Amino acid sequence: DAKTTQPNSMESNEEEPVHLPCNHSTISGTDYIHWYRQLPSQGPEYVIHGLTSNVNNRMASLAIAEDRKSSTLILHRATLRDAAVYYCILTQGGSEKLVFGKGTKLTVNP
Amino acid sequence: NAGVTQTPKFQVLKTGQSMTLQCAQDMNHNSMYWYRQDPGMGLRLIYYSASEGTTDKGEVPNGYNVSRLNKREFSLRLESAAPSQTSVYFCASKQGQGSRYGYTFGSGTRLTVV
Numbered sequence: 063d064a065k066t067t068q069p070n071s072m073e074s075n076e077e078e079p080v081h082l083p084c085n086h087s088t089i090s091g092t093d094y095i096h097w098y099r100q101l102p103s104q105g106p107e108y109v110i111h112g113l114t115s116n117v118n119n120r121m122a123s124l125a126i127a128e129d130r131k132s133s134t135l136i137l138h139r140a141t142l143r144d145a146a147v148y149y150c151i152l153t154q155g156g157s158e159k160l161v162f163g164k165g166t167k168l169t170v171n172p
Numbered sequence: 173n174a175g176v177t178q179t180p181k182f183q184v185l186k187t188g189q190s191m192t193l194q195c196a197q198d199m200n201h202n203s204m205y206w207y208r209q210d211p212g213m214g215l216r217l218i219y220y221s222a223s224e225g226t227t228d229k230g231e232v233p234n235g236y237n238v239s240r241l242n243k244r245e246f247s248l249r250l251e252s253a254a255p256s257q258t259s260v261y262f263c264a265s266k267q268g269q270g271s272r273y274g275y276t277f278g279s280g281t282r283l284t285v286v
Contacts, residue, residue, distance in 0.1 A: 104279055104280070105279050105280050106215065106262070149214070154271060156269070156271070157270070158205070158270075159231070160215065160217070162215045
């Protein structure tokens with residue numbers, strides 16, 4: 063599985079935008095970019111995923127670099143509930159496996 | 173909308189005891205999964221069922237068995253629990269096979285084997 067690199071931790075203030083980076087320089091053409099988050103003592107929660115084009119949903123936006131070697135998860139207005147560990151995961155097109163790394167721990171300050 | 177429901181939420185077992193973790197989803201998803209998460213680590217895939225009637229091994233299947241009872245339900249059985257199986261177990265489902273779909277996870281079963 064291709065590897066992703068994320069900062070260990072980031073901080074943000076409530077109601078400000080948050081940009082969470084992810085590097086995946088060894089991504090292959092069939093790898094999807096998935097983002098999940100995990101709040102303390104809860105199961106992972108799907109955030110967003112994409113292949114080549116930028117994606118938007120009610121939770122977040124995913125900006126994918128033109129060469130696909132990096133991506134950024136954008137939370138438009140952080141809330142205290144967004145404090146979680148965010149995982150950037152690459153999955154091959156036919157794979158049934160999500161390989162979770164250590165992720166980025168996001169702290170949101172009031 | 174319940175999503176993925178896991179029971180029990182907590183369990184303590186003695187070494188050698190057996191138990192079954194239950195998982196049910198109400199989203200009409202075809203694929204279901206069992207993961208475990210050890211402290212400070214990411215999730216690891218134990219078994220999965222790409223569709224009703226099929227099951228396949230993941231990364232760490234030893235010591236576990238699974239049953240896809242019907243489209244809604246996917247159970248995980250520990251025949252003879254060991255302390256190394258102390259973990260948080262997550263069930264997940266998704267609409268179909270492959271990476272085009274996102275997973276929905278349950279809230280987990282915290283298992284301690286003493």
